[in-house]
Amino acid sequence: MTSTVIETLIRECHSAKEQAYSPYSNVRVGAALLCEDGTIVQGCNVENAVYPLTWCAERTAIVSAVSRGFRKFKAIAVTSDIIEKPITPCGACRQVMAEFGTDYDVYMVKPDSTYTKIW
Numbered sequence: 001m002t003s004t005v006i007e008t009l010i011r012e013c014h015s016a017k018e019q020a021y022s023p024y025s026n027v028r029v030g031a032a033l034l035c036e037d038g039t040i041v042q043g044c045n046v047e048n049a050v051y052p053l054t055w056c057a058e059r060t061a062i063v064s065a066v067s068r069g070f071r072k073f074k075a076i077a078v079t080s081d082i083i084e085k086p087i088t089p090c091g092a093c094r095q096v097m098a099e100f101g102t103d104y105d106v107y108m109v110k111p112d113s114t115y116t117k118i119w
Helices: 003-017 059-067 093-101
Strands: 029-035 040-044 072-081 104-109 115-117
Touching: 003 029, 003 040, 003 059, 003 072, 003 104, 029 059, 040 059, 059 072, 059 093
Parallel strands: 072 104
Antiparallel strands: 029 040, 029 072, 104 115
C-alpha cells in the first residue's frame, strides 16, 4: 500500500467520522474502505438507545460497499475522537471484516492521523 493511498484513506475516514450519530457514547467513529477497483466507501457509527442495534463504522462501510456490488477489499482505515490510542474493531466488526477476507490491510487511525496497521 503506497503512502499516498494510506493518506487518502486517513482523510476519508476522518471525513466519514463527521457524519457519525453518537448521542449515547459521544464518540464519533469513521471508516474508509478501499475496494479492489480503487473505489473508497465511507461508513460511520450510528448509535441506537438499544445498544445491540448500534452500527459500527466498519460494518456500515462494508454493508454499504456490498450493497453497491463490491466484495473484495484492499484496505480499511478507522478513526475516532479518542486521543490516547487508536480505536480497534469490536468482535462483531472483526467477524464481518473476516467474512470478506483477511488479506486486506486494516489501519487504526488516531485523531492526529498517526496510525497502526493491525492486520
